Amino acid sequence: MLSEQSGPVAGAGALLAILRDGQARTRAELVQLTGLARSTVSQRLDLLLNHRWIVPADDAISSGGRPAVAFAFNHAARVVLSADLGATHARVAVIDLGTTVLAERTADLPIERGPVPTLEWLVETFTDLLAETGHGLDQVCGVGVGLPGPVEHASGRPINPPIMPGWDGFPVPDWLGERLGATVLVDNDVNIMALGEHWAARPEADQLVFVKIGTGIGCGIISDRRLHRGAQGAAGDIGHVRVSSAADVVCRCGNTGCLEAVAGGGAVAARLTETGVPAENSRDVVNLVRSGNTQAVQLIRQAGREVGDVLASIVNFFNPAVIVIGGDIAEAGEHVLAGVREVIYSRSLPLATQHLGIRTSELGDRAGVIGAAVMVIEHVLSPGAVDRSVR
Amino acid sequence: MLSEQSGPVAGAGALLAILRDGQARTRAELVQLTGLARSTVSQRLDLLLNHRWIVPADDAISSGGRPAVAFAFNHAARVVLSADLGATHARVAVIDLGTTVLAERTADLPIERGPVPTLEWLVETFTDLLAETGHGLDQVCGVGVGLPGPVEHASGRPINPPIMPGWDGFPVPDWLGERLGATVLVDNDVNIMALGEHWAARPEADQLVFVKIGTGIGCGIISDRRLHRGAQGAAGDIGHVRVSSAADVVCRCGNTGCLEAVAGGGAVAARLTETGVPAENSRDVVNLVRSGNTQAVQLIRQAGREVGDVLASIVNFFNPAVIVIGGDIAEAGEHVLAGVREVIYSRSLPLATQHLGIRTSELGDRAGVIGAAVMVIEHVLSPGAVDRSVR
Numbered sequence: 011m012l013s014e015q016s017g018p019v020a021g022a023g024a025l026l027a028i029l030r031d032g033q034a035r036t037r038a039e040l041v042q043l044t045g046l047a048r049s050t051v052s053q054r055l056d057l058l059l060n061h062r063w064i065v066p067a068d069d070a071i072s073s074g075g076r077p078a079v080a081f082a083f084n085h086a087a088r089v090v091l092s093a094d095l096g097a098t099h100a101r102v103a104v105i106d107l108g109t110t111v112l113a114e115r116t117a118d119l120p121i122e123r124g125p126v127p128t129l130e131w132l133v134e135t136f137t138d139l140l141a142e143t144g145h146g147l148d149q150v151c152g153v154g155v156g157l158p159g160p161v162e163h164a165s166g167r168p169i170n171p172p173i174m175p176g177w178d179g180f181p182v183p184d185w186l187g188e189r190l191g192a193t194v195l196v197d198n199d200v201n202i203m204a205l206g207e208h209w210a211a212r213p214e215a216d217q218l219v220f221v222k223i224g225t226g227i228g229c230g231i232i233s234d235r236r237l238h239r240g241a242q243g244a245a246g247d248i249g250h251v252r253v254s255s256a257a258d259v260v261c262r263c264g265n266t267g268c269l270e271a272v273a274g275g276g277a278v279a280a281r282l283t284e285t286g287v288p289a290e291n292s293r294d295v296v297n298l299v300r301s302g303n304t305q306a307v308q309l310i311r312q313a314g315r316e317v318g319d320v321l322a323s324i325v326n327f328f329n330p331a332v333i334v335i336g337g338d339i340a341e342a343g344e345h346v347l348a349g350v351r352e353v354i355y356s357r358s359l360p361l362a363t364q365h366l367g368i369r370t371s372e373l374g375d376r377a378g379v380i381g382a383a384v385m386v387i388e389h390v391l392s393p394g395a396v397d398r399s400v401r
Numbered sequence: 402m403l404s405e406q407s408g409p410v411a412g413a414g415a416l417l418a419i420l421r422d423g424q425a426r427t428r429a430e431l432v433q434l435t436g437l438a439r440s441t442v443s444q445r446l447d448l449l450l451n452h453r454w455i456v457p458a459d460d461a462i463s464s465g466g467r468p469a470v471a472f473a474f475n476h477a478a479r480v481v482l483s484a485d486l487g488a489t490h491a492r493v494a495v496i497d498l499g500t501t502v503l504a505e506r507t508a509d510l511p512i513e514r515g516p517v518p519t520l521e522w523l524v525e526t527f528t529d530l531l532a533e534t535g536h537g538l539d540q541v542c543g544v545g546v547g548l549p550g551p552v553e554h555a556s557g558r559p560i561n562p563p564i565m566p567g568w569d570g571f572p573v574p575d576w577l578g579e580r581l582g583a584t585v586l587v588d589n590d591v592n593i594m595a596l597g598e599h600w601a602a603r604p605e606a607d608q609l610v611f612v613k614i615g616t617g618i619g620c621g622i623i624s625d626r627r628l629h630r631g632a633q634g635a636a637g638d639i640g641h642v643r644v645s646s647a648a649d650v651v652c653r654c655g656n657t658g659c660l661e662a663v664a665g666g667g668a669v670a671a672r673l674t675e676t677g678v679p680a681e682n683s684r685d686v687v688n689l690v691r692s693g694n695t696q697a698v699q700l701i702r703q704a705g706r707e708v709g710d711v712l713a714s715i716v717n718f719f720n721p722a723v724i725v726i727g728g729d730i731a732e733a734g735e736h737v738l739a740g741v742r743e744v745i746y747s748r749s750l751p752l753a754t755q756h757l758g759i760r761t762s763e764l765g766d767r768a769g770v771i772g773a774a775v776m777v778i779e780h781v782l783s784p785g786a787v788d789r790s791v792r
Contacts, residue, residue, distance in 0.1 A: 160752065169752075217632050229718070233624050240720020241608050244753040251714040252748055254645035265748070323642040323714055327620070329631020357643055357656070361551065361560075362635040 023393030034067030088151035094378025154382030166196035204230025206381025314349020336371035414784030425458030479542035485769025545773030557587035595621025597772025705740020727762035
């Protein structure tokens with residue numbers, strides 16, 4: 011804390027942190043807010059202006075004498091390149107510092123093609139999108155990537171990802187960083203979805219659990235407004251929690267009775283097929299639910315109950331303010347949610363459910379790209395990083 | 402952050418925070434560490450010396466010229482009054498700022514006697530213990546109390562505590578504060594045990610789950626080295642998570658199938674009695690286990706498995722670094738632990754259990770009083786509170 015105050019330009023980042031709430035402020039207001047000398051505030055504002063982190067605001071404030079100039083955070087100062095790579099499809103975007111999507115593209119892109127072809131496509135797509143928005147690589151302050159598997163937080167490398175052949179240990183940040191010339195942050199897809207949903211839709215919640223129900227089932231956890239990764243970065247892996255109704259069903263992890271083996275999109279599709287309604291994956295299931303197929307509706311509601319059973323324990327243990335249900339299967343909407351709510355309200359403690367919100371994702375399939383951008387923005391706008399950027 | 406720097410004496414607390422690691426430092430070292438002017442450091446050190454927060458250290462450091470005086474945090478600057486009130490017995494202590502127990506007393510004290518008789522006894526016992534250690538009330542910097550039920554964090558009042566008739570909403574901090582003339586902090590017993598165990602035995606762990614198995618079952622959660630209370634302060638209530646083996650057992654909470662109804666001390670005692678081995682409570686069960694009664698050993702190991710089943714889900718969800726098992730039943734030691742480990746290692750994900758420690762409490766039945774003292778110490782030694790204390 012104290013060391014932040016020591017260098018000659020230190021503190022510009024702290025000043026920018028104050029302005030990030032979106033409100034414009036005059037020099038005098040900043041002097042009052044920080045307790046710093048007027049000359050120090052002026053010097054720091056000049057640095058931030060020179061580097062375009064702030065702009066003079068239109069709404070100059072008059073206090074009797076000549077109007078004072080106010081300064082505001084500049085959302086357009088830089089752009090972030092953001093990618094949400096799923097098992098079979100990808101969403102890529104150029105996003106500004108206020109998390110506004112400036113350009114985006116989606117594509118069918120099987121992750122099992124391996125790291126080099128996938129990342130080559132990614133660089134090409136980023137380049138196209140940047141051209142669309144009229145930005146150059148020099149305006150990119152960072153790159154955020156979500157991957158459908160476990161990622162080592164410190165290095166950004168995938169670790170033993172079950173559905174990503176060839177990706178184990180691949181140095182994604184180095185590979186992309188060399189080609190794009192910017193900092194690259196990588197995390198698993200559920201973590202970035204939780205970040206995106208919290209930032210955009212529930213910033214006031216101290217605790218949020220984002221549950222992705224697709225082929226697999228996992229969750230991203232916000233604790234004290236920050237991502238909770240756990241001791242080994244393995245937090246949130248609820249797909250392999252044992253549920254009693256699945257006692258003898260074998261899961262792809264090698265264990266039996268896992269939640270994913272009865273409530274994942276693949277499991278529901280297989281059960282539907284058994285009952286004579288052909289379905290291959292989550293999307294088929296959701297389409298059948300939407301078309302009103304009774305068996306599909308029943309099965310999806312039951313899947314919601316199975317997920318609810320696991321979440322009921324999590325509500326007692328963690329006492330979140332909000333549970334957000336996302337992923338392909340969440341697109342079946344109220345039917346899944348009804349099953350989840352039914353079990354949570356019957357099994358969790360009244361004190362913990364009294365004000366609990368259980369909702370579907372507001373960002374929908376954009377949660378991942380928004381979240382990957384949030385991850386990058388928080389990193390590059392940390393006071394220390396801003397201080398270094400203006401040196 | 403910046404506002405901490407604004408007042409004339411602000412920053413004494415930040416200086417003390419540096420010295421709390423136990424290492425003595427010279428004026429010159431503190432100037433270098435903080436980047437503050439030598440005169441500012443001197444002024445702040447004088448304030449801290451005047452208020453006895455620091456003392457000149459014996460190990461004055463010579464650097465060629467005349468030896469420089471080093472300063473160290475003074476553990477004896479103040480004392481904390483600490484109480485762990487359980488359902489049927491109490492532990493009370495006078496503790497210094499380094500969490501050394503200076504005097505303590507235990508007593509049989511049924512919490513159901515109600516707040517006034519209990520707290521009157523507490524004031525009397527605190528007074529006796531202070532006299533024993535030769536301290537006056539003016540040297541008490543705060544009072545920490547653990548209660549066996551839910552406590553509203555902001556007010557320190559019990560909320561609908563199931564086994565504490567007469568305590569609902571009782572203003573414990575006000576009542577004790579008037580009589581003892583110090584700040585009073587109250588929390589539930591499992592939270593303070595988690596704090597104590599983390600502080601004393603596992604300070605390096607970012608995430609720790611402390612599980613108390615007694616008549617009831619609950620846990621205290623350390624996340625990012627701080628207590629995680631959850632959105633309604635209800636986090637950690639795992640005693641009422643459904644376990645499949647207990648499907649039709651009625652719990653005192655009114656639901657069926659709760660963990661506590663099959664693995665709590667009362668439930669195990671009742672099952673033992675049914676099999677012809679009379680036992681009334683957790684202590685009887687532990688005594689039977691210690692005396693080698695086979696039925697008791699079998700049942701306690703099975704109780705460990707039931708707890709392990711719930712913890713296996715928590716390991717997948719939360720990925721803690723350490724799980725600590727405490728409470729009466731933990732005194733049955735390896736038998737409970739064996740059951741817990743058996744299920745966690747068979748059910749949780751390899752990545753999450755790879756470095757997971759599963760251990761019994763190191764502080765044992767002192768975890769509560771140490772933890773209540775830690776809660777108070779962290780409060781009164783926060784930089785802002787120290788700044789206010791030296792004004």
